[in-house]
Amino acid sequence: MTAAAAGVLAYFLLGTLGVVTGKGRLGGALAIVAGLVSLGLWAPGFPEGLIGDPPWGIPLVGDTIALAFWCFIPLVHAAVWWHERRRPSAFHGLVTLLVGTCLATVLSRDLFNLYVALELGSLLSFLLIGYDPRARAVWGSLQYLILATVGMLLYLFGVALVYGTLGTLSLTRIAELAPDFAHPPLAIGAGLLVAGAAVKAGVFLVGLWLPTAYGEAPTGVATLLAGLVGKMGIVTLARLAESMPVGTVVTALGVLTGFGGLLYALWEKDLKRFLAYHVISQIGYMLMGFGLGGPAFFAATLYTVAHCLFKGLLFQAGGVAVEATGERTIPSLAGRLPRAAAWGLAVGTWAIVGIPPLAGFVSKEYLGIEATTAFSWTFTALALGTTASFSKLIPLFRPGRPGGAWGGIALLAFGVVGFSAWGLARLPGLWAADLWAKALITVVLGYGLFRILSKFRPRLPEVTLDRVAVAILGVSAIIPLTLLAFG
Amino acid sequence: MEGLTAGLMAVALAGLGLWTLVHRRNVIWKLLGLNVASGGSILFLVAVAHRPDGRPPILGLGPGPATDPLPQALVLTAIVIHFATLALSLVYVVFLTERRHTQDVPKLERRRSRR
Amino acid sequence: MRWVTALSLVALLSVLVVGTLGLFPRDPVEGWEEATSAYGARNAVAAIVLGARLWDTLMEVLVYAMAMLGVRMGMSTLPEFRAPRPRVAETPLLLKAADILIGVVFVFSLYLAASGHLGPGGGFPAGAILGSGLLLLALAKGADRLAEELYEPTLEGLEYGAVAVLLLIGAMTLLLGVRGQIPLVAANLFIGLEVAIGAWVVLHRFTTHRGEV
Numbered sequence: 104m105t106a107a108a109a110g111v112l113a114y115f116l117l118g119t120l121g122v123v124t125g126k127g128r129l130g131g132a133l134a135i136v137a138g139l140v141s142l143g144l145w146a147p148g149f150p151e152g153l154i155g156d157p158p159w160g161i162p163l164v165g166d167t168i169a170l171a172f173w174c175f176i177p178l179v180h181a182a183v184w185w186h187e188r189r190r191p192s193a194f195h196g197l198v199t200l201l202v203g204t205c206l207a208t209v210l211s212r213d214l215f216n217l218y219v220a221l222e223l224g225s226l227l228s229f230l231l232i233g234y235d236p237r238a239r240a241v242w243g244s245l246q247y248l249i250l251a252t253v254g255m256l257l258y259l260f261g262v263a264l265v266y267g268t269l270g271t272l273s274l275t276r277i278a279e280l281a282p283d284f285a286h287p288p289l290a291i292g293a294g295l296l297v298a299g300a301a302v303k304a305g306v307f308l309v310g311l312w313l314p315t316a317y318g319e320a321p322t323g324v325a326t327l328l329a330g331l332v333g334k335m336g337i338v339t340l341a342r343l344a345e346s347m348p349v350g351t352v353v354t355a356l357g358v359l360t361g362f363g364g365l366l367y368a369l370w371e372k373d374l375k376r377f378l379a380y381h382v383i384s385q386i387g388y389m390l391m392g393f394g395l396g397g398p399a400f401f402a403a404t405l406y407t408v409a410h411c412l413f414k415g416l417l418f419q420a421g422g423v424a425v426e427a428t429g430e431r432t433i434p435s436l437a438g439r440l441p442r443a444a445a446w447g448l449a450v451g452t453w454a455i456v457g458i459p460p461l462a463g464f465v466s467k468e469y470l471g472i473e474a475t476t477a478f479s480w481t482f483t484a485l486a487l488g489t490t491a492s493f494s495k496l497i498p499l500f501r502p503g504r505p506g507g508a509w510g511g512i513a514l515l516a517f518g519v520v521g522f523s524a525w526g527l528a529r530l531p532g533l534w535a536a537d538l539w540a541k542a543l544i545t546v547v548l549g550y551g552l553f554r555i556l557s558k559f560r561p562r563l564p565e566v567t568l569d570r571v572a573v574a575i576l577g578v579s580a581i582i583p584l585t586l587l588a589f590g
Numbered sequence: 591m592e593g594l595t596a597g598l599m600a601v602a603l604a605g606l607g608l609w610t611l612v613h614r615r616n617v618i619w620k621l622l623g624l625n626v627a628s629g630g631s632i633l634f635l636v637a638v639a640h641r642p643d644g645r646p647p648i649l650g651l652g653p654g655p656a657t658d659p660l661p662q663a664l665v666l667t668a669i670v671i672h673f674a675t676l677a678l679s680l681v682y683v684v685f686l687t688e689r690r691h692t693q694d695v696p697k698l699e700r701r702r703s704r705r
Numbered sequence: 706m707r708w709v710t711a712l713s714l715v716a717l718l719s720v721l722v723v724g725t726l727g728l729f730p731r732d733p734v735e736g737w738e739e740a741t742s743a744y745g746a747r748n749a750v751a752a753i754v755l756g757a758r759l760w761d762t763l764m765e766v767l768v769y770a771m772a773m774l775g776v777r778m779g780m781s782t783l784p785e786f787r788a789p790r791p792r793v794a795e796t797p798l799l800l801k802a803a804d805i806l807i808g809v810v811f812v813f814s815l816y817l818a819a820s821g822h823l824g825p826g827g828g829f830p831a832g833a834i835l836g837s838g839l840l841l842l843a844l845a846k847g848a849d850r851l852a853e854e855l856y857e858p859t860l861e862g863l864e865y866g867a868v869a870v871l872l873l874i875g876a877m878t879l880l881l882g883v884r885g886q887i888p889l890v891a892a893n894l895f896i897g898l899e900v901a902i903g904a905w906v907v908l909h910r911f912t913t914h915r916g917e918v
Contacts, residue, residue, distance in 0.1 A: 109876070112872055230774070242699075249611075252628070256624075260631055602718075604721070609714055647750065649748075
């Protein structure tokens with residue numbers, strides 16, 4: 104545990120020094136090395152330890168989720184570091200601090216420590232999204248700030264209620280106490296915790312700050328957000344589902360998120376917003392897996408990692424395309440992309456729609472194997488929609504000019520391929536012929552669905568700040584009521 | 591009993607703030623509402639720390655029951671976080687007012703002016 | 706839309722009220738005395754904030770420092786306030802009061818920071834008091850004059866230096882297991898420094914770009 108905590112502290116220290124001394128790039132590089140050294144010292148995990156003395160210390164655990172995140176976080180950081188290497192030192196200092204916050208979040212098992220870490224992560228994201236002084240980016244950042252603060256406020260009420268009932272903040276201790284929801288404050292507290300974390304995670308309806316924020320962020324920042332920071336809310340939800348009987352609610356949120364995000368993504372024309380809506384849709388898979396628990400929990404962890412890698416790749420490539428051409432909408436980008444961006448988008452799409460043998464296939468099918476049959480079919484339906492939606496990108500795969508900023512794309516693509524190879528070699532049950540056939544048929548059917556759907560142009564309700572805020576209030580009333588009624 | 595009263599008042603404060611947040615159009619009003627609601631959540635934590643006839647959790651203040659020190663420590667952290675977030679969001683509001691010449695949320699949300 | 710809003714808000718509030726009603730009365734607290742004295746403190750809150758949960762506090766200090774960095778960055782993209790500043794209200798009362806009070810304010814904030822582990826107080830209130838002392842000075846003498854006296858790059862270095870020192874104190878306390886009064890006092894003093902400088906940054910930036918104290 105000491106090694107992991109020392110790694111996080113080294114990240115914080117190097118980030119702070121990077122902000123002030125003008126050596127942010129060097130600090131970032133050193134931080135990546137420090138993170139890897141620390142990982143090498145504590146892998147393959149450590150049992151729960153308190154940082155600080157009992158009764159108030161903060162429990163840290165190096166379990167599978169923590170290990171999985173620590174393994175690929177340096178890769179994402181390196182990709183962002185390389186792509187944004189011309190930025191000033193303070194930018195790199197902020198990125199280092201943000202990555203360090205994520206490293207701290209995945210270790211924590213303490214309700215309030217998760218709150219502080221999520222807030223630090225959001226604050227640094229606000230700064231980075233609004234780093235370029237453009238009115239749209241600043242508005243996206245402010246919107247994110249307001250909605251995330253509402254979510255975290257409800258989370259704080261939840262912390263107070265759970266602490267008031269059980270007298271502890273440690274999630275491990277809460278799991279030992281095996282809370283039952285017959286006692287109203289506990290059920291309500293747990294519901295508010297889930298609702299607050301769902302806002303941060305980007306669940307459909309309550310998390311619709313996400314498209315604007317991700318769509319307007321600078322390329323490297325969008326990669327970092329999609330590939331890393333956005334997953335912190337999911338990790339919090341996973342921790343809650345681990346220690347309290349809220350799995351059903353998390354699964355229900357997952358189903359809602361999967362199809363809701365897809366609905367908006369199908370007809371979106373702006374490339375970066377389109378990718379952001381797909382982040383929401385893919386969050387559905389993870390939440391369903393985490394909510395089901397048991398073997399699906401591990402599968403969902405793997406899916407989260409895979410998603411971080413290929414979604415990071417897609418955002419990186421999309422950002423490079425938008426930077427190189429100055430266009431944002433998919434039709435006007437067609438055939439004008441630099442080669443690196445086109446290839447990056449192609450590999451990312453290949454991975455996300457689940458064509459064998461890349462990461463999407465590995466993680467989605469493994470999740471399908473581990474989940475029950477009903478959910479397995481839900482995953483297939485989602486995959487069909489994802490393919491239909493991503494078929495829009497086919498005209499973009501033909502490069503219009505050579506070159507492009509390939510550094511970050513190459514790193515992330517390497518990560519995707521590496522993950523796929525590892526998964527195919529290690530995970531059981533992936534070499535079945537019917538799985539491969541099913542994946543390929545899904546892709547073909549999805550393309551057919553795309554041809555049908557492109558004939559329609561439905562008018563979806565517009566997403567506004569007030570509507571999302573009301574949705575947050577409503578959802579955070581409904582979740583505790585559900586837990587009270589059925590818990 | 592005081593703990594319960596304080597808790598209920600905290601909920602009322604949060605309700606007031608959240609109503610301002612969703613009902614007002616001006617972004618400054620929204621932030622004010624958010625801040626009032628944050629005050630509610632902080633008061634709620636303090637209420638949870640309350641014990642009947644409790645004294646401050648400081649050694650050497652004599653016998654008798656003490657209030658719970660942990661929520662009071664959490665409150666300290668939460669206050670600073672809320673203050674920091676508010677300061678940052680006000681800077682963003684100043685920036686948006688300077689560029690877009692409006693603080694009205696529906697006008698800010700229109701995608702027309704893309705800069 | 707308005708009805709939906711009202712309905713969801715009322716539902717949320719009633720849920721919260723039900724939760725609050727079931728929460729009280731609560732059990733008495735036990736075992737805090739030993740844990741407090743183990744950290745060499747007498748104020749249990751200080752023992753938690755600067756000892757047992759220092760991990761949280763470090764992140765919180767980072768939140769504060771980064772928000773102040775955001776204020777500095779965001780404001781520097783805006784044009785400075787060009788029009789002549791509104792004149793500072795130089796009433797004799799304010800000037801005299803500032804002269805008399807400022808020393809008291811500074812000493813008091815130092816006292817609060819240094820004795821925060823023994824009684825009510827600590828780095829955050831101390832920094833806030835020091836910051837309001839600076840606000841009093843700015844009101845009396847004008848923010849421009851004060852800004853000339855306080856050299857900004859040094860302040861910036863001090864601010865982030867304080868954060869770095871706090872991280873090192875955190876490493877000592879949390880990883881090496883150092884206990885006692887010295888880390889507590891040092892942490893309180895550096896948190897006070899950090900908070901006061903942050904408050905000055907907000908004050909100064911909003912003055913130069915918005916033109917009012």
